[in-house]
Amino acid sequence: MQYLFELGHQPHISTAEVLAVLKHAKIKSKILENKNDFFILELEAEEKQIEKLAQKFGAIIQVGIKFESTEFPQQIISKYLQTKETGKINFSISPTNNKLAITIKKELKALGKSVRYIETKNTASILHNKLIKSKSHFTVFQNNVYKTIYIQDIEGFSARDYDRPVSDNISGMLPPKLARTMINLSEVDNDKVLLDAFCGSGTVLNEALSLGFKNVIGSDISEKAVQDSEKNISWLIAENNLQNVKTNIFLSPSTELSSKLKPQSVDVIISEPYMGKPLHGHEPKIILDKQIEELQALYISTFKTFHKVLRAGGTIIFIIPKFKFGNVWLQVRCLDEIKNLGFEIENFANGERSLLYHRSTQFVGREIWKFKKVN
Ligand SMILES: C[S@@+](CC[C@H](N)C(=O)[O-])C[C@H]1O[C@@H](n2cnc3c(N)ncnc32)[C@H](O)[C@@H]1O
Incomplete structure (x- = not known):
């Protein structure tokens, strides 16, 4: 399975950390790309395993798993969101892509779904809008779509940094x-x-x-x-x-x-x-x-x-x-x-x-x- 790791502000330290954590967990990995602060790996591991492991990271901003599909991003995201339970569907896309978001929104509305696109500026707003919990934040990179399965626990880090005695x-x-x-x-x-x-x-x-x-x-x-x-x-x-x-x-x-x-x-x-x-x-x-x-x-x-x-x-x-x-x-x-x-x-x-x-x-x-x- 293909995963995307968004690296921190010292990308070489982030890649060393990702590979160290994977090696320690004995997960086989193959580097596919290391570009624009994105590190793409082929991993012999299921989504749940990587989701759990990612909680350990210090220098990784987010982790996404690729949709294995040859369709266009709008079709991939729209089809995935259609499978969501009833009720309001909130979703967001990184990097911000209003054109793509509007197309998806229209398609879902035509199907009678209640849908809201949230323009997220940073990790905090993705977390605040509970888009990780609902698994409806996506990263589009080189025409591939990645569903975010982990985002840095900035609140936990900040508490350990500023709330401690x-x-x-x-x-x-x-x-x-x-x-x-x-x-x-x-x-x-x-x-x-x-x-x-x-x-x-x-x-x-x-x-x-x-x-x-x-x-x-x-x-x-x-x-x-x-x-x-x-x-x-x-x-x-x-x-x-x-x-x-x-x-x-x-x-x-x-x-x-x-x-x-x-x-x-x-x-x-x-x-x-x-x-x-x-x-x-x-x-x-x-x-x-x-x-x-x-x-x-x-x-x-x-x-x-x-x-x-x-x-x-x-x-x-x-x-x-x-x-x-x-x-x-x-x-x-x-x-x-x-x-x-x-x-x-x-x-x-x-x-x-x-x-x-x-x-x-x-x-x-x-x-x-x-x-x-x-x-
Ligand atoms: C850069 S700070 C470490 C900060 C620590 N990692 C933290 O985040 O709180 C260096 C520490 O080394 C201590 N220190 C200085 N000389 C030392 C020595 N010879 N042996 C042990 N500790 C020493 C200082 O009291 C200081 O707390």
Whole structure:
């Protein structure tokens, strides 16, 4: 069956996430097209299975399934809507196509159906008009019609972002969508033990819990961060009435974790580490170089402890920042040292070695890496 994935604003990260989630679910996939933020795949999976799996995504805006028909879009949509139960039929089309919508509406009205075309401007209006529930939102791409079966849960993300008791604007917060994507990129089962060694206000831990992880560990060098994480996690557990969840949040520099955790007791580590002092973009190179040197030392010592607490074969998804200086990126060089400690770099499911998350206005780029403990 053919599926369309509408990618987020960092499309290469979205494709890596889609392929990682499918690989983890052991679904065979063939890439048909990757164009205009649409990723089209042939999947050996039924609609219901993909609909359920899609709930995991962080970086996907919507998923649609193709109507297997050689007819024109207007005939496909009109015939499908005719099969709907009696009562008012609401439908919408992306990208907006009023001409097509009016033709469909006329055809259905002629058959005595009560029908309303809703011009949806964004994900929120598709959700608000309950067009996913009624399965009557369509995407027309290259003359094919896709019925939307999933749309990003923007309300859930927004609640976890803004309604939680504490947010951290000083040391900076990872967007919950990116935190979720990072967990998915690890391709790890949710019955495993997950650690975030720079837990901040608990964004990664909360996304892990909302993905069904039952055993999460968080540590941070700041007392406030530990308290914030605890408050945010308790809020999420209560809000979602999560049962049988084990959490362990404590104060520790990332370099001393092995005195707090048993050897090889962690299965997967997902961290956005400390990335230095906030920058305004006009720092002289000497300042950036000094910061990079400090981060390099911190990350290498941190990976030494990771090696002790992570089980053999365990996975780490870790952000290494890079800094914009004029037109060049200044890198924190630590990959060779990390490899020498007994880790391998693994490519992501889309074949890329690292994934850069960056917005054009930012001076810091977050480069996501995947490591495996090999010896
Ligand atoms: C970029 S923030 C992480 C944000 C977190 N992912 C979130 O979304 O809330 C970095 C965190 O690292 C912590 N930190 C700084 N140096 C540390 C160290 N050496 N060991 C552990 N945590 C450290 C800071 O207190 C801060 O909470």
